[in-house]
Amino acid sequence: MSVIKKFSEFFSTAALHYRAYKILIRNKRSYLYTTAWMQSLAEGKPIDNSQNAIPWMNFNIVELLDQRLNKNLNLFEFGSGYSTYFYADRVKCVTSLEYDSHWYQLLKPQVAENVKLIFQQEDIDGDYCRVIVKQQQKFDVVVVDGRDRVNCIKQSFASLSEQGVILLDDSQRERYQEGIELAEAEGFRVLHMSGLKATGGRAHRTTILYRDGNCLGI
Structure with missing residues (x-):
C-alpha cells in the first residue's frame, strides 16, 4: 500500500470519527443525551x-x-x-x-x-x-x-x-x-x-x- 493511500485512509477515518463526534457527542439533542446515556456514563450508574x-x-x-x-x-x-x-x-x-x-x-x-x-x-x-x-x-x-x-x-x-x-x-x-x-x-x-x-x-x-x-x- 502506498504512503499516499495510507494517508488518504487515515484522514477519511479521522473525518468519519469527527462527524460521529459532532452528531452524537457535541449535539445535546442526540440519542446519547435524550436517553441520559451520557449522564449515566458520567455517574457510572x-x-x-x-x-x-x-x-x-x-x-x-x-x-x-x-x-x-x-x-x-x-x-x-x-x-x-x-x-x-x-x-x-x-x-x-x-x-x-x-x-x-x-x-x-x-x-x-x-x-x-x-x-x-x-x-x-x-x-x-x-x-x-x-x-x-x-x-x-x-x-x-x-x-x-x-x-x-x-x-x-x-x-x-x-x-x-x-x-x-x-x-x-x-x-x-x-x-x-x-x-x-x-x-x-x-x-x-x-x-x-x-x-x-x-x-x-x-x-x-x-x-x-x-x-x-x-x-x-x-
Whole structure:
C-alpha cells in the first residue's frame, strides 16, 4: 500500500470519527443525551434525565416498562439493584431477591416501603430459583436478571398471575436460550427488544415472555 493511500485512509477515518463526534457527542439533542446515556456514563450508574434510577437494561425496554407498569401490579425480580427503585415507583409491590450479601446490606435501608428485599445465596437448581415459589403468591411481572436464569424461568411459571409476563434480560446469551424454549413449550410467545443500555457500547437484548391478556398490553 502506498504512503499516499495510507494517508488518504487515515484522514477519511479521522473525518468519519469527527462527524460521529459532532452528531452524537457535541449535539445535546442526540440519542446519547435524550436517553441520559451520557449522564449515566458520567455517574457510572443507570439514570434518567431527572437523575432517577432506571434498570440496567436497554432503553427500549425501559421505555416500555415506564409506560406500561402500573400501581395494580405485583412484581418479583431475581437480582436487586437500581431497577428495584424504578419498579417500586411504578408498581404496587416489589419482591426482590439478591444473592450478594454486601449489595443486600447496602440496599436494605434504602428501599421503599412497598419493597420486600430477600437475601438468598446463589446455587444451581436449588433454593435460589425456588424463592419465588416460597412466596406463595401470584406475580404479574417476573424479572429474571440474576443467577441461574433458566431455572428461575422454570420456577416462575407456577407463580405467574393469569396476566403475568416474564422478562429475561441479556437474552442474547446462548446459555439462556433453553429458558426461552421452555416458555414457548408452556404456551408463551416471545418478544425480543434490543438496543443500547446505560453506559453500554453495544446492543443488549431483553426478551418478554407473554400470553394473551397480559398486563403489558402486548
